[in-house]
Amino acid sequence: MSIFTTSCEDCILWKTLDKMAEVRFLLEERWIVARISSLYNASETTQRKVLMTLPLWIGKPGDKAPPLCETIPASGDYVVKLGDKVVALVVKSVDGDEQCILAGVVCYSSATDKYEVDDMDEEGEERHILSRWKIIPPPQWKANPEADPEALFQKRKLIVALYPQTTCHALIHTPPMQPQDDYSVLCEDTSYADGSSLPLNVAQRYVVACKEPKKR
Known part of the structure; x- marks a missing residue:
């Protein structure tokens, strides 16, 4: 197999992965809009199952898994995008203990380095203002057990x-x-x-x- 043929196959593979990521992004946008507009109904379970799938990280020879690929943490200057879902540490009990929730990012202030997030598991979408260290971005890629x-x-x-x-x-x-x-x-x-x-x-x-x- 020639180097030219291999390069063409690599290009096709990366274009396919880009298209898959684009489809996932559009699905998540529809999911967020539906929830905000209170149009989310019994189809929620089906849509959540679709959104459970992460794109598989496929690097070039010698590449290491990137930030937010499973256990690889986000870079220090990473800012979670509006609408992204995160894990948040919040106080939910009268004794002041913290617990983890699944939350949607509403906004981020660079001046205070704090996020506003909505509790995704509460019907009333309870809102919290949290410092960066209380936010854990979920993975954006899944790792290949054989390669990484x-x-x-x-x-x-x-x-x-x-x-x-x-x-x-x-x-x-x-x-x-x-x-x-x-x-x-x-x-x-x-x-x-x-x-x-x-x-x-x-x-x-x-x-x-x-x-x-x-x-x-």
């Missing part, structure tokens, strides 16, 4: 799991073995003798690095 295993959360790693329908601290039970695989996690659950639930599958999009909440 260092970018995956490993067994027994403490993470925040955001799906299905819950936000909780969890331990990785089994990382993905193939690009299409989900994580298997053990969520905190005091109803079980060992304090953890049975293994639960969680899409890569909803597995994020853990920041320890503050307790009073």
